[in-house]
Amino acid sequence: MPREALAALQFERLRSSLRNAWDNVPLHRQRMQVAGIVPEEVRSLDDLRRVPFTFKSDLRDHYPYGMFARPVSGLARLHASSGTTGKATVVGYTRADIDNWANLMARSLHGAGARAGDVVHNAYGYGLFTGGLGAHYGAERLGGAVVPMSGGSTERQIALIMDLGARVLCATPSYALAMAEVAEQLGVDLRQSKLEVGVFGAEPWSAAMRAEIEERLGLKAVDIYGLSEIMGPGVACECTAQAGLHGWEDHFLFEVLDPETQAPVPEGQAGELVITTLTKEALPMLRYRTRDITKLTTTPCECGRTHLRILRITGRSDDMLIIRGVNVYPSQIEAVLVGRPMIAPHYQLVVERQGTLDQVTIEVEAQAGVAPEAFAAIARDVAHHVKSMVGISASVLVKPVGEIPRSQGKAVRVRDLRPKE
Numbered sequence: 001m002p003r004e005a006l007a008a009l010q011f012e013r014l015r016s017s018l019r020n021a022w023d024n025v026p027l028h029r030q031r032m033q034v035a036g037i038v039p040e041e042v043r044s045l046d047d048l049r050r051v052p053f054t055f056k057s058d059l060r061d062h063y064p065y066g067m068f069a070r071p072v073s074g075l076a077r078l079h080a081s082s083g084t085t086g087k088a089t090v091v092g093y094t095r096a097d098i099d100n101w102a103n104l105m106a107r108s109l110h111g112a113g114a115r116a117g118d119v120v121h122n123a124y125g126y127g128l129f130t131g132g133l134g135a136h137y138g139a140e141r142l143g144g145a146v147v148p149m150s151g152g153s154t155e156r157q158i159a160l161i162m163d164l165g166a167r168v169l170c171a172t173p174s175y176a177l178a179m180a181e182v183a184e185q186l187g188v189d190l191r192q193s194k195l196e197v198g199v200f201g202a203e204p205w206s207a208a209m210r211a212e213i214e215e216r217l218g219l220k221a222v223d224i225y226g227l228s229e230i231m232g233p234g235v236a237c238e239c240t241a242q243a244g245l246h247g248w249e250d251h252f253l254f255e256v257l258d259p260e261t262q263a264p265v266p267e268g269q270a271g272e273l274v275i276t277t278l279t280k281e282a283l284p285m286l287r288y289r290t291r292d293i294t295k296l297t298t299t300p301c302e303c304g305r306t307h308l309r310i311l312r313i314t315g316r317s318d319d320m321l322i323i324r325g326v327n328v329y330p331s332q333i334e335a336v337l338v339g340r341p342m343i344a345p346h347y348q349l350v351v352e353r354q355g356t357l358d359q360v361t362i363e364v365e366a367q368a369g370v371a372p373e374a375f376a377a378i379a380r381d382v383a384h385h386v387k388s389m390v391g392i393s394a395s396v397l398v399k400p401v402g403e404i405p406r407s408q409g410k411a412v413r414v415r416d417l418r419p420k421e
């Protein structure tokens with residue numbers, strides 16, 4: 001669809017989404033009334049910018065159903081996320097919401113190179129987390145045969161990938177790498193499997209990590225994005241051009257704002273991704289503050305899709321570390337670590353308070369066969385490259401093989417030992 005037609009469709013759908021929120025969610029109506037807005041008057045992006053933000057804390061504060069625009073009797077599914085801090089948030093879907101989700105996930109998988117008839121090995125966690133069922137329904141909608149594996153039991157996953165002939169693998173990138181490692185230990189070469197397409201998401205990952213995964217699994221790896229508050233996986237996904245994630249603008253409206261001033265940033269500049277849902281019935285979200293830092297581009301993609309692209313997510317503003325005045329995301333350090341000689345792509349950042357300053361120690365793992373006598377020199381080399389490429393002075397601790405915990409789903413990249421304030 002030409003971008004002008006897409007924009008017209010967005011604003012038509014936006015008005016009905018605002019109307020749904022106004023009619024059925026008292027919190028949204030009150031906030032719009034305070035801001036002096038009625039749904040029918042929102043005709044442009046400038047009008048939309050007068051609509052108040054929604055935050056994750058709103059879901060927590062109105063736990064469980066206070067943000068829902070439909071009674072529980074009208075729902076088809078509920079998911080919940082524990083979040084890293086505090087009370088769970090609950091999200092709900094009508095039958096039509098589930099249907100849209102399956103379509104968008106199928107569209108995402110197709111853009112990544114998956115096709116009807118493929119065996120899709122789904123290692124995203126099933127359960128309250130949206131990853132497993134989101135990918136599952138999308139792969140079925142596409143016409144694939146889904147292996148509903150979930151996370152864990154890594155040796156069994158590898159056997160099933162080989163035996164059942166999966167062409168598509170869905171997993172977190174850190175778990176994909178953990179699978180590659182276990183396969184190598186078992187003497188199984190995943191590059192000899194039928195795998196060709198990897199759809200990896202649910203955590204930020206670097207271009208270096210992508211290259212590592214593609215090399216070790218023998219597939220083309222694309223980045224997928226989503227969050228349960230907006231829908232789940234399939235809000236945006238890369239195509240085979242691997243040049244940013246197409247955001248599905250017929251169902252979502254994307255903005256990028258300066259996280260401090262909330263002013264819109266020009267296209268191509270980094271800011272916080274803010275998403276408004278256009279078709280969600282059960283849980284319409286108005287200008288939801290994702291905390292994810294990224295850039296947008298509307299320049300045409302070589303695949304021909306007109307949907308804007310979200311450049312790879314650097315990290316969540318919640319995960320950003322400030323080390324002696326320098327803003328750092330774990331994925332920036334990852335980009336330095338992955339692929340360096342003699343170290344394995346497993347790492348954790350330990351953050352401590354020393355006096356008034358935050359100090360970060362990068363814990364990395366040596367590759368198998370590297371002598372412990374070499375660890376100190378490797379650590380100096382890593383510290384030097386982190387300093388020159390990220391701009392922070394970090395201590396580096398090289399550990400023997402197997403000492404960094406392996407991901408079974410979402411990787412834990414930061415151990416924050418600073419006193420809680």
Ligand SMILES: [Zn+2]
Pocket residue numbers: 239240241246301302303304305
């Ligand atoms: Zn594309």
